[in-house]
Amino acid sequence: MDRFESAIEKARPFDPILFLLALAATLVGIVAIWDSGYARAAAVGQVVPREVLSQFFATIAAVFVGGLCWLVRGDFWKRAGALLFVLGIVGLALVKVFGKEVNGAQRWIDLGPFMFQPSEFVKAATVVYLAGVFADRKPLAALKRRPRHWGEALDHVWVPRLRRAWPLLVVGLAVVMIEMEPDLATAMVVAAIAGVMFFLGGVSGKSLAMLAGGLVVVAGWMVVTEPYRMERILNHGDRWAAGNVGSIGYQTTQSEAAMAQGGLLGVGLGQGRAKHTLPAPTTDFVMTTVAEETGFLGTVVVLGLVGGVSWRLLWLSRRGPTRHSRLVLGGAAAWVGVQACTNIVMGNGTAPPIGVPMPFVSAGGSSLVALWALLGICQSVLSVKGKEEETVEVGRDRWRYRRTRLSRA
Amino acid sequence: MDRKQEVVRSNWVVTAMMALFFGAVASQANVQIFRRQAVLEEFKEANVSSMTRVDKPVRGSVLDSQGALLAQSTESYVFGLDYRRVPQSPAFFLALAEASGISEAELKQPSLEGKKSRTWSEPLGRAAGEAVRAVRKSWRADGVSLDRLESRRYPLGADASGVVGVLRNGVALNGIERGLDTGLTGAPGHRTGFVDRTGLFVRTSEDPVRQGETVRLTLNATLQQVASQAVREAVTKNKAKAGCAIVLDPRSGDVLALANWPSFDPDRPWKPGDDFNMAVMGAYEPGSTFKALTLAKALDEGVVTPGSTVVCNGVLKVGKREVKCAAHGGNRAHGVCDNERAIAKSCNVAAASWALRIGHEKMVGLIEASRILERPRVGLPGARGGVFNRKDGAPALQTANLGFGQALNVTPLQLAAAFGALANHGTMMPPRLIDRVGRSELPREEGEALFSPESADTVLRLMESVIESDSGTGKSSRIPGYRLAGKTGTAQKLGSGGGYVSNFVGFVPAREPRAVILVMIDSPSAGAYYGGTVAGPVFTEIARSLIRTYSIPPTRPAER
Numbered sequence: 001m002d003r004f005e006s007a008i009e010k011a012r013p014f015d016p017i018l019f020l021l022a023l024a025a026t027l028v029g030i031v032a033i034w035d036s037g038y039a040r041a042a043a044v045g046q047v048v049p050r051e052v053l054s055q056f057f058a059t060i061a062a063v064f065v066g067g068l069c070w071l072v073r074g075d076f077w078k079r080a081g082a083l084l085f086v087l088g089i090v091g092l093a094l095v096k097v098f099g100k101e102v103n104g105a106q107r108w109i110d111l112g113p114f115m116f117q118p119s120e121f122v123k124a125a126t127v128v129y130l131a132g133v134f135a136d137r138k139p140l141a142a143l144k145r146r147p148r149h150w151g152e153a154l155d156h157v158w159v160p161r162l163r164r165a166w167p168l169l170v171v172g173l174a175v176v177m178i179e180m181e182p183d184l185a186t187a188m189v190v191a192a193i194a195g196v197m198f199f200l201g202g203v204s205g206k207s208l209a210m211l212a213g214g215l216v217v218v219a220g221w222m223v224v225t226e227p228y229r230m231e232r233i234l235n236h237g238d239r240w241a242a243g244n245v246g247s248i249g250y251q252t253t254q255s256e257a258a259m260a261q262g263g264l265l266g267v268g269l270g271q272g273r274a275k276h277t278l279p280a281p282t283t284d285f286v287m288t289t290v291a292e293e294t295g296f297l298g299t300v301v302v303l304g305l306v307g308g309v310s311w312r313l314l315w316l317s318r319r320g321p322t323r324h325s326r327l328v329l330g331g332a333a334a335w336v337g338v339q340a341c342t343n344i345v346m347g348n349g350t351a352p353p354i355g356v357p358m359p360f361v362s363a364g365g366s367s368l369v370a371l372w373a374l375l376g377i378c379q380s381v382l383s384v385k386g387k388e389e390e391t392v393e394v395g396r397d398r399w400r401y402r403r404t405r406l407s408r409a
Numbered sequence: 410m411d412r413k414q415e416v417v418r419s420n421w422v423v424t425a426m427m428a429l430f431f432g433a434v435a436s437q438a439n440v441q442i443f444r445r446q447a448v449l450e451e452f453k454e455a456n457v458s459s460m461t462r463v464d465k466p467v468r469g470s471v472l473d474s475q476g477a478l479l480a481q482s483t484e485s486y487v488f489g490l491d492y493r494r495v496p497q498s499p500a501f502f503l504a505l506a507e508a509s510g511i512s513e514a515e516l517k518q519p520s521l522e523g524k525k526s527r528t529w530s531e532p533l534g535r536a537a538g539e540a541v542r543a544v545r546k547s548w549r550a551d552g553v554s555l556d557r558l559e560s561r562r563y564p565l566g567a568d569a570s571g572v573v574g575v576l577r578n579g580v581a582l583n584g585i586e587r588g589l590d591t592g593l594t595g596a597p598g599h600r601t602g603f604v605d606r607t608g609l610f611v612r613t614s615e616d617p618v619r620q621g622e623t624v625r626l627t628l629n630a631t632l633q634q635v636a637s638q639a640v641r642e643a644v645t646k647n648k649a650k651a652g653c654a655i656v657l658d659p660r661s662g663d664v665l666a667l668a669n670w671p672s673f674d675p676d677r678p679w680k681p682g683d684d685f686n687m688a689v690m691g692a693y694e695p696g697s698t699f700k701a702l703t704l705a706k707a708l709d710e711g712v713v714t715p716g717s718t719v720v721c722n723g724v725l726k727v728g729k730r731e732v733k734c735a736a737h738g739g740n741r742a743h744g745v746c747d748n749e750r751a752i753a754k755s756c757n758v759a760a761a762s763w764a765l766r767i768g769h770e771k772m773v774g775l776i777e778a779s780r781i782l783e784r785p786r787v788g789l790p791g792a793r794g795g796v797f798n799r800k801d802g803a804p805a806l807q808t809a810n811l812g813f814g815q816a817l818n819v820t821p822l823q824l825a826a827a828f829g830a831l832a833n834h835g836t837m838m839p840p841r842l843i844d845r846v847g848r849s850e851l852p853r854e855e856g857e858a859l860f861s862p863e864s865a866d867t868v869l870r871l872m873e874s875v876i877e878s879d880s881g882t883g884k885s886s887r888i889p890g891y892r893l894a895g896k897t898g899t900a901q902k903l904g905s906g907g908g909y910v911s912n913f914v915g916f917v918p919a920r921e922p923r924a925v926i927l928v929m930i931d932s933p934s935a936g937a938y939y940g941g942t943v944a945g946p947v948f949t950e951i952a953r954s955l956i957r958t959y960s961i962p963p964t965r966p967a968e969r
């Protein structure tokens with residue numbers, strides 16, 4: 001407790017640009033949710049859609065949680081990564097047991113006033129956990145001599161190597177658990193985040209190639225065992241066909257047409273029609289209404305805000321004081337960036353509908369809280385005084401960074 | 410992994426992220442800008458959920474000049490419930506009961522009996538229909554059905570069906586209904602939209618419904634009824650083929666009543682021909698009533714003076730042919746006739762000689778100017794014009810015949826308007842039946858000065874003797890206390906069928922007439938055929954009603 005208080009006393013360094021970009025994206029999200037949700041709300045006689053209220057309270061909670069994470073000392077997160085990930089796995093297990101089933105999928109834990117989606121927190125935990133793993137990882141020492149027999153090879157080559165692959169197994173478990181909910185999209189996002197972390201963490205090219213090969217095999221197995229996945233991908237190309245447009249291609253074609261309707265400048269706020277026809281106008285397809293009503297320009301502005309968060313995270317990542325901080329920020333940037341771009345290409349029909357929400361913008365309290373918590377962690381780890389010397393240009397003449405330096409001094 | 414390697418990998422990630430965002434923006438631009446038309450085209454072709462709803466307009470009402478209804482459409486709704494698709498909530502049935510006026514128990518009963526749906530035979534009124542629609546919307550109860558029903562009511566029934574017309578199965582058959590069908594119908598509205606995921610219709614564009622316009626006629630419903638019943642009585646009593654009565658305001662040309670018999674009940678089956686309205690669709694010889702116009706023209710031209718006389722010995726030789734007076738009581742000759750006597754006695758010889766003095770050209774000029782040969786243009790379909798041979802081989806005989814209303818066929822409505830000139834100081838006002846369509850008033854046409862005011866007033870004064878003198882042909886049409894003017898006519902029909910057309914034209918009151926009334930009874934076959942006997946009673950009946958309707962004061966004794 002005294003540690004906590006001392007942390008508050010000692011005001012943390014803080015990157016305001018990251019905070020403001022994320023805040024702007026979140027607030028734009030509330031407007032977009034209101035806009036895309038009012039149609040359904042009006043149909044039942046409400047002025048303010050239910051999603052807007054919950055998103056508003058989630059924003060307050062998210063910023064609060066983010067602030068707490070920021071106040072915690074940065075080096076704590078390096079040690080806490082594994083614990084967080086274990087909590088995430090426990091959450092996924094709880095979903096499997098107590099999860100509330102919605103539309104045939106078990107993704108949420110009903111906590112009465114709100115629903116809790118552990119898989120969103122697993123995304124943040126994956127980043128923090130893998131950053132902690134790779135922060136202190138040294139290359140495997142070269143063998144002084146060739147192993148004389150298979151026992152020696154097992155002891156000195158294969159066991160150490162497999163031990164180093166432990167994080168892959170753990171993350172793989174989480175991915176499989178999420179995929180079994182089923183929530184293929186979130187599982188893929190977690191896998192992508194993990195992949196970026198492996199890459200940034202220095203996993204050798206050979207290992208990464210093996211991993212990629214393994215993924216291809218798994219993907220092939222998944223397609224073979226559940227052919228509907230393949231069908232879905234094939235049908236995506238044929239979504240405008242008469243048999244598909246009203247059923248399997250419905251969401252995508254509605255969204256695509258609405259976006260096309262919006263054109264460059266949009267049809268005007270509140271004028272859109274996609275929100276009346278889409279099944280998930282405030283979550284996965286929130287950008288459809290944005291694109292329809294504010295056009296390509298508005299879409300680029302909103303994507304720019306979310307992408308701006310990703311850019312700022314990467315920018316800070318390259319200037320992070322410690323390897324751990326660089327890894328955390330890089331992973332966070334990957335999460336926001338991959339998910340935002342996936343959401344965009346899914347909404348405009350370039351990719352099949354895989355149900356990935358737009359970070360910060362789409363309605364969803366768990367996602368928002370997890371994102372803001374990770375942002376808080378990012379701000380926190382940035383304040384850790386690095387032991388290693390900076391080897392790259394960090395632009396110390398920039399005022400923003402100078403402030404950070406000042407407080408550190 | 411050293412710092413250098415780390416930066417290299419970081420660069421790769423930055424590059425990959427940039428490519429990702431670039432790809433996302435490019436794909437977005439592709440859909441929203443470059444492939445926009447193609448996508449919209451494809452969406453249009455696929456036509457997933459867009460649909461158009463048509464809002465039917467309510468047909469406009471037809472009113473008389475006082476605002477009384479002559480035709481009115483009422484909307485009603487056939488109400489039904491499909492119990493499988495309505496909320497099973499007591500509150501819903503309570504709301505529905507309140508809206509529809511059907512008791513809650515009755516609404517639920519079929520469901521309790523295990524029926525899946527029920528339709529109520531008694532349609533709901535407009536207000537109830539709208540209340541039920543609101544309940545359906547707020548409860549999202551798809552199982553509530555409301556089928557629109559439009560019924561048209563004609564309060565005057567057969568008494569006005571020849572003028573107002575009838576709408577049958579959505580088709581306007583005759584009369585104003587058909588003449589102004591477009592305006593009365595209005596235009597349907599189109600709401601284009603789509604069905605959202607809850608099955609509710611969401612509008613995207615709307616071209617609003619244009620409700621049918623209300624038409625206000627110049628008719629007076631009371632007079633119309635009285636005139637119609639009087640004509641009906643006369644036709645029945647005299648076993649005539651048909652009959653009509655036209656009441657016009659000579660000062661404006663407004664048609665106050667346009668009655669005909671036979672007519673038909675708007676609610677009964679109908680066969681072609683029933684809609685024949687002789688007032689505008691028939692052409693008849695005006696007969697002796699026309700003499701009044703001849704005399705006015707003669708006075709106007711100065712060929713006859715108020716004091717001049719004609720000696721009638723019953724026959725006038727015109728060329729090789731003769732013009733004869735009717736053989737009243739075996740003696741055709743009327744002797745020395747001044748103008749009053751010639752009119753009162755309806756002397757053909759006098760009228761023929763007036764016409765001959767006016768001359769052929771000017772007599773033709775009169776019938777052209779008075780527009781009696783023209784097709785009535787009052788908005789009634791099927792109207793026909795008169796017949797007159799402009800290239801007759803014997804102009805003198807034609808002129809003589811014209812003098813007493815033969816040698817031409819005219820539609821009764823046009824003739825009535827021409828007589829209006831005598832009551833309006835020589836100026837004829839073209840007949841006018843439609844007063845307003847929607848908000849716009851139909852323009853009044855300019856009057857046509859047929860005679861000088863003096864000539865018209867003189868002739869009108871002379872026509873008083875037809876009714877008020879004891880030797881007049883219309884003396885049976887007197888109304889105590891009121892001085893009336895009129896002229897009888899009995900035209901022999903040409904052609905194989907023979908028979909007569911009995912006419913009466915009258916003015917109520919004689920001084921400054923408020924109305925000119927023309928009655929024509931075609932082919933009475935019960936014995937009597939003189940205009941005074943057959944058509945006169947119809948005039949009297951209408952005149953009485955007119956006096957009551959417009960509270961016309963009795964003629965002052967000094968004026969009698």
